[in-house]
Amino acid sequence: MIRYCPRVTAQRFCRLKSTTPDNAPRASDNEEWLSRLSGSEHIGDRTNSNKLKHGIDLKESNSSSLSNSPARLNHEIKIISTPPDTSYIHVKSPLSNFTSMSYLQSKKHRQTQLNGFVDIRMIKCRSGSGGNGVVSFFRDAGRAIGPPDGGDGGDGGSVYVQAVEGMNSLAKLRTTYIASDGENGASDQLDGARGKDVLISVPVGTIVKWCLEPKVVRQYVDKMQQENSASLRQLLNEIMVSLQCTGRFAMDQKPSHIQLFRDSYEDGEGWLFKGKDREYHMQKEWFQELREKVKSYDYDLTETELQADRFPIFGIDLNTSTQKPICILKGGKGGLGNMHFLTNLIRNPRFAKCGRRGLEQYFMFELKSLADLGLVGLPNAGKSTILNQISNARPRIGHWQFTTTHPSIGTISLGINKPSFTVADIPGLIRGASLDKGMGIEFLRHIERSNGWVLVLSLENMHPEADLQILIEELGGIKRLQTKKILVVCNKADIDVENPNSKRKYDTIKSFCDTQGWDVVPISALKGENIDLLLEKMAKCAMDSKKA
Numbered sequence: 001m002i003r004y005c006p007r008v009t010a011q012r013f014c015r016l017k018s019t020t021p022d023n024a025p026r027a028s029d030n031e032e033w034l035s036r037l038s039g040s041e042h043i044g045d046r047t048n049s050n051k052l053k054h055g056i057d058l059k060e061s062n063s064s065s066l067s068n069s070p071a072r073l074n075h076e077i078k079i080i081s082t083p084p085d086t087s088y089i090h091v092k093s094p095l096s097n098f099t100s101m102s103y104l105q106s107k108k109h110r111q112t113q114l115n116g117f118v119d120i121r122m123i124k125c126r127s128g129s130g131g132n133g134v135v136s137f138f139r140d141a142g143r144a145i146g147p148p149d150g151g152d153g154g155d156g157g158s159v160y161v162q163a164v165e166g167m168n169s170l171a172k173l174r175t176t177y178i179a180s181d182g183e184n185g186a187s188d189q190l191d192g193a194r195g196k197d198v199l200i201s202v203p204v205g206t207i208v209k210w211c212l213e214p215k216v217v218r219q220y221v222d223k224m225q226q227e228n229s230a231s232l233r234q235l236l237n238e239i240m241v242s243l244q245c246t247g248r249f250a251m252d253q254k255p256s257h258i259q260l261f262r263d264s265y266e267d268g269e270g271w272l273f274k275g276k277d278r279e280y281h282m283q284k285e286w287f288q289e290l291r292e293k294v295k296s297y298d299y300d301l302t303e304t305e306l307q308a309d310r311f312p313i314f315g316i317d318l319n320t321s322t323q324k325p326i327c328i329l330k331g332g333k334g335g336l337g338n339m340h341f342l343t344n345l346i347r348n349p350r351f352a353k354c355g356r357r358g359l360e361q362y363f364m365f366e367l368k369s370l371a372d373l374g375l376v377g378l379p380n381a382g383k384s385t386i387l388n389q390i391s392n393a394r395p396r397i398g399h400w401q402f403t404t405t406h407p408s409i410g411t412i413s414l415g416i417n418k419p420s421f422t423v424a425d426i427p428g429l430i431r432g433a434s435l436d437k438g439m440g441i442e443f444l445r446h447i448e449r450s451n452g453w454v455l456v457l458s459l460e461n462m463h464p465e466a467d468l469q470i471l472i473e474e475l476g477g478i479k480r481l482q483t484k485k486i487l488v489v490c491n492k493a494d495i496d497v498e499n500p501n502s503k504r505k506y507d508t509i510k511s512f513c514d515t516q517g518w519d520v521v522p523i524s525a526l527k528g529e530n531i532d533l534l535l536e537k538m539a540k541c542a543m544d545s546k547k548a
């Protein structure tokens with residue numbers, strides 16, 4: 001906890017005309033504050049580890065280590081060392097956790113793909129630095145130099161984030177959010193104004209994650225791609241990022257938060273001199289003594305900063321609207337004015353303290369839709385036609401592949417007094433989507449939160465059972481599907497109805513689904529056949545998934 005320096009607050013910000021300052025701490029107040037500081041046992045406890053920065057680990061990521069291994073599990077975290085060997089929990093984690101695949105793909109390509117819908121943004125945020133304290137002495141007609149009256153710098157503004165209802169895209173977010181710096185203090189005991197905060201409003205369902213500077217990552221990845229033939233996804237999974245982390249609790253050895261570090265001055269530094277310079281002061285014993293005491297104040301400031309400058313490794317999930325904005329970057333503290341350094345020995349303190357620096361970091365804003373059910377299928381299976389039939393959503397429908405270029409969510413109500421549920425339609429998956437073929441698997445984020453998945457197959461295709469296997473594979477394998485409630489929809493049952501082969505296709509799928517305990521239903525979305533049964537089964541799947 002910071003042992004705050006003495007200050008009478010009642011008259012802050014009001015200008016005192018031609019009277020002796022009465023808002024400044026008296027020498028005795030300052031003496032008492034400084035003597036409390038000198039009793040501190042903290043000095044020297046903290047190591048220099050706060051100078052360590054996060055970064056891409058070049059040694060781990062040489063091209064020879066790149067293989068065609070399956071995609072690494074996202075969020076994989078390898079603990080390298082823990083306290084007391086190091087001050088922080090040192091971890092390594094794949095770069096894919098701290099950058100955006102979509103950002104690294106061609107920007108233009110993605111714009112046309114998305115038709116204006118934006119579900120991922122990399123944003124630079126900066127909190128304001130604290131204003132500087134000021135060196136000033138009271139003056140009036142009768143006195144050339146009076147007691148010190150230099151005010152404190154104002155605190156820097158912070159960056160906040162909040163989730164609000166009614167937004168459904170990240171398109172309107174700016175690329176940079178900068179909170180303003182605190183103003184410097186002034187004569188007559190005036191404290192500088194506090195820097196303005198910034199508030200980033202995002203749709204409910206957004207996850208805010210800490211990430212590396214996108215430009216640096218892009219340059220690095222481009223270089224790596226020139227040197228070897230690995231796909232972008234493979235590269236992002238193989239390149240490791242070194243991070244300094246902390247646990248949720250002081251002694252926790254399990255990393256939960258990334259420790260961020262400011263570029264502020266060292267404890268005991270950050271002095272501003274006026275009249276006589278630093279060299280002059282450093283030679284004086286009284287200044288050295290004071291500096292030693294103020295070191296403890298700085299130590300507390302740094303500790304408070306380190307506590308505040310922690311960000312959850314897996315991000316902040318804004319899955320409900322935020323009642324109170326969440327601070328993601330805190331502004332720097334304002335520096336002390338010279339009136340705090342008046343003591344019985346130091347009558348003319350010609351020095352003040354600088355404000356503490358703000359923080360500049362990059363964050364990845366990722367929108368993950370909140371729908372009860374996720375509709376997945378190969379391109380052209382008829383997902384959009386189904387959603388059109390059963391809900392208020394009006395997705396694009398076409399007989400060409402990838403008509404759906406961005407997710408859409410429909411609400412389905414089965415009548416008064418009956419619960420309603422939501423369904424998300426995402427672009428079609430193809431074999432190799434997880435290796436970025438077709439529209440890739442980036443859109444799966446929109447069904448990740450749904451506990452119920454509706455797999456749509458087209459009976460028009462020659463081997464719909466093989467399509468089902470492709471879906472299972474691209475969705476993460478049978479084990480992943482076992483964690484969800486699954487409903488399989490065999491669409492386009494109207495085609496070739498008389499052909500015994502059509503019945504055979506359906507039976508093969510049904511018997512596989514039976515072995516997995518999955519429900520299955522044949523329909524014709526185009527002709528509206530069996531839609532009531534489909535709705536009933538979807539409602540059951542949604543309710544079961546809510547219970548899961």
Ligand SMILES: Nc1nc2c(ncn2[C@@H]2O[C@H](COP(=O)(O)OP(=O)(O)OP(=O)(O)O)[C@@H](O)[C@H]2O)c(=O)[nH]1
Binds near residue numbers: 494
């Ligand atoms: N005969 C028949 N055609 C259908 C049926 N359902 C959809 N279609 C047609 O199949 C084509 C594709 O339908 P969409 O709903 O756009 O398919 P999708 O799965 O959303 O396609 P993507 O956007 O590529 O993912 C359209 O021409 C539809 O009219 C059906 O039950 N029977």
